[in-house]
Amino acid sequence: MHAGPVIAVSDLDRAREFYEGGLGLAGEPTPGGWLLHADDGTVIYLLAGFSDAGTASWPVASFRVVDVRATVRELRSRGIAFLGPAELPFELDDDGVSADTAGVQVAWLRDPDGSVLTVFSRTAG
Secondary structure, three states, X not given: OOOOOEEEEOOHHHHXXXXXXXXXXXXXXXXXXXXXXXXXXXXXXXXXXXXXXXXXXOXXXXXXXXXXXHHHHHHHHOOOOEOOHHHOOOOEOOOOXXXXXXXXXXXXXXXXXXXXXXXXXXXXX
C-alpha cells in the first residue's frame, strides 16, 4: 500500500515554487494538482484551488532527514523560514531545532499557505 499526504494549496504556482525550488522536491502534473517526489519513493500531492488551504494548526507533512541541523541550514540558505520559540510550545536551540523532544530532533516551518511542515531526525535513545 502506498501513502502520501495531500496538501491543499490556494495557488499551485506559488506552492510549486516553495516545494520544488525551496525544498528541492521534483514534481509532475497530476489530476487536480501536482505530485511531488521525495526520497525512498514517498510522495506529496498538492491539491490546487482551496481558499481554506493552510488552516490546519498541526503538521500536514513531515520530512525525515539524516541531519536536521544541516537540512535546516541548507533550507535557510534557500530562503525557507522556520518557526521560532514564540510560535511553538517547545524549547528550541540556536538552530531552531527542538531541544526538549526525546528521541527526535525537529524543526517546524510553514508553506506559502501557512500549512505546518516539519523536518526531523531520529536520535539515539
